[in-house]
Every structure is written in C-alpha cells, then in structure tokens.
Amino acid sequence: MSGEPITYVRTGRPDAPAVVCLHGIGSNANAFGDVLDLLTPAHQGIAPNLPGYGGSDPLPTTHPTVTDYATALVAFLDRLALPTCHLVGSSLGALIAAAIAATYPDRVESLLLTAPATGAGQTPQTRQAELTARADLIALGPERMAETRAPQLIAGNPPGPLHAVKAATRALDPAAYMQAAHALASGDILTYTPHIQARTLIVCGTADKVAPPADHAHPISDALPGSELVLLPDLGHIIELESPIALANLITRHAGRL
Template identity: 35%
Template sequence: MTARTLTYLDALAQFPEARIHTAHGVTGYRKAGAAHLRTLPVVLLHGIGSGAASWVRQLDALGAHRRVFAWDTPGYGVSTPVASAQPHAADYAQALAAWLDALDIPRCVLVGHSLGAIIAGSFAARMQGRVAGLLLISPAAGYGAASKEEREKKRDARLAMLAELGAQGLARERSANMLSPDADDAARDWVRWNMARIVPAGYAQATHLLANADLAADVARYEGRVAVAVGAHDAITPPVACERIAQAARVSLQVMPHAGHAGYVETPGAYTALIESFCTSADRP
C-alpha cells in the first residue's frame, strides 16, 4: 500500500523524523529515496506555518526516482534556531548550507514554498554552484524593499497574532486561508495539524525574516534554472504578487488550477508532477 492510499498521518509513518548534527546545530528532517539513485536530490523547504511533514505526498511519490529531503527550518521542530532574534535570509541560508554539508549533498534542486522560497532564493543567490535548479511555489516576497514603517507594521501585526492565538489558535483561525474552496477535509486537517505544531519562538524569528527579506532581489542575482508557480486561488501570495517574482527571475509564471496557497497539499499529484518535471530538466547538463 502506498502513501497515496493512506491518510496523511499514516503515510507520515513511512518517513520518520531524522536528526543530524551540523555546523549550525541540530536539524530535523524527513527523507525518501535510495542513495544509489543517480538523479539529482531534491530539497523541499516549507513555509512559515508548516513543517517538513507537510511534504509527505511528495516524499512518497518523488522518492521512487530520486533522493528527497524535507527539513524543519531552524526554530521549527527540533531544529536549532538561528542565533539572531531578528534574522535575515542569509542566516537561514547558512544553516541550509551546513545541513547539506552534513548530508554530503554538494548540489541539488531546491524547492521552496512561501517563506521557504525566501530561504531557497537567498541560498541560490549566494551559493549558485550548489543549486541545479530553483523552483519557487507560491513564494513570499518579503518586505525588505518596503519602507521601515510598512515592514514594522506587517511584522508587528503577525507577532501580535501569534501572541494572542498561540500555535493551536493560529491553526484553528488561519489554516483555512491556506487552501482553495475546492480542498477536501483531509487536506484541511493536514494543513491544520502541521500549523498547530509550530514552535512560537521559531515562528517569531521567521516573522522577522519575512519582514527583512527581499526575494525579488535574490532571484534576480541567481543565474541558473528557475521556475515560479502559484495556485490560481492562492489568497496569501496571489498570482499578481507572484508575477513580480517571476519577472525578477526572467521566467513566465505558472498558475496551477484548483489550488490555493498550500497547493502541494490539496492537489499533490499536480504539484508532484510539476516538481518532477522541473527536476528532470535539471538532471540534464
């Protein structure tokens, strides 16, 4: 029986949490695929209200053809937080490099969702030779190019919401915004389950990252293969916002039908096909 015929939580048992010590600290992650596979590994980076477990359908499907790694961002799960209370994207990119070094992955395809796209873009801009391709899914642009007042307004509103609601409250009040009206109950439950497990201190650091980041500037510096995709019904990073990132990357925006912000959860087959197609193109020199 494959993960596609199991519930999300039952499927996750096939991909237990692993932990590894790196130059940054401890990183928690989940993995699939065998070391003998000759295709490039793909690394999946989650968004601000999620975790490595959210990629369970992609771990199952992509693992048949290549090694797949999904991390818990610093400050999430058991992963050691970054040192700064008000970090920048480069802080997370350094932690990502340390994790990949510990896993002996010199080069990979990077897939970043939402806030994970900010980290992926920063890493790719700074360590271009290590990235065979950069796929950004519903990318959060960050507010680094905005005025100081706008950055602080966005940051403080999110921090206040975290303080008021906590992880469980965020999951209860905010998880529905991650999906399109077409999402089924299983997808809604899975997004809520992942969001309820955020670590508040790590989420707060990620909020500062979001306020400080400028993804468009980073992707404009990256000279390798890039693709940008967004759900047609994404209410968090809507297509009009993602178009700016695609323009900075000099590519056409791909709009995924019947999908919201967490499209890879609610329409996993379509997003897995998107990722696999991009990885296959990156496999070729």
C-alpha cells in the first residue's frame, strides 16, 4: 500500500492475529509474498518495506542506527493500530526485530529470527569492514551487483528465487542501502538478547554463506536461554524465497504455541 511513510504488503483478515515480517538489507517486502499468502486464513500477514525501500520514506539521517529503524517500525505498527504482533525478521530484519523485542517487549507476542545477522558493531574494525564491503557492492552498479551478489544468497541457484533476488537488487536505492549498511555496521544483536522476553525461534539454512550458523544463529541461540534453533538443510540466506512453505509452517507453529 502507498500513501504511508512506510509502504507494505498485507494479506488476510484484519481481525486475525498479525504476523509482521521484516526483510533484509538487499531485499524488500515482496520477498515475503508467498509466506504471507500461506499464513492465511489463520493470520494476517504484513510485510513493510524498510525506510528507503519500496517507496517507503527514508530515515532523516545518513548514519542511522538499528534503534532508528526500530522506532520507525513501531510507529508504523501504531498507524496500523496493532498493539501486538508476532514478529519475524530476516537478516538485517532480524537485527531490527530483536531491537524491537528488547525495547518494546509488550508489543511482541513471539519472535522468529531467520538467517539472523548479528551485526558488525563489536569493534571499529568490524564496523569499517562492513561499510567498505557494502560501499564496494553499490559501486558495482545495480546490474553487476545483482549478478555478483545473488548467487551468494541462494543455495543451489534455483531460477525462481535467484530471479527474485536479482530483481530486488536492481531496485535498490543506493542511499537507502548505505543507510541500512550503517545500521548493520553499528549494530550488535547480542546487546539486545539480555532484554528479549518473547518466545524466540531462530531459523537458519545450513548452506547460508552470508550468515553461517556457527557465526550467527548459534551464538544468538546460546545468548537466549529457552530459545529454539532450527537448521534447514541445504538452504541459503533468504529462506523466505527459497522455501516459503517451510518458513510459513515454522511461523504458524511458533506463533500458535501457548
């Protein structure tokens, strides 16, 4: 939908429990399209475009933090009159979702982090390395970036998901991408984990080259006692495109738990 500071895709009945899905740095709300369709009729599915993506207004600062994105998205939930939701985040979206769950615990009924990125905010060196890598990608231009990046994100390179990733990459706004890169570079998900109260499920593909489970999903799970970790064989970094059925089933199971 347009006409809002944040554009979004919405499916299902407005009176059904809400599942809100946050996309990653190189993606957009359309990545969750099949997942949202599969969540109906039990849930309404909502996938916002992050600020600067898909027609959403950009954030007003060139160097935003994860908190800036979390604040903008909670304001978005307020505009939709959603006091609570089941929150799903993919990659950078997982980092933002963790920040929302930690800062606004009463707003999050359950939390699902898929292919979570821990962030690079541990040291000045890791922060600069992340920013340099993102700037180098943008400098390639949309076509070369799409051809270079997409095969790293999708395990086995199936044509459908690969095409979707390339299309999303070509549609990126460079300024918005670098805004998101600053948030990713300065963020550290482990600063939020001590404050997360929501039931948490962490999902990662065993073939994820961008956020390998050993470096991301496992440390996050270890920092969240009582969380559940599910590893999906032979999937890469964008599970919502590679196996929407598997992800929708996990969301439905996790959101439905008492």
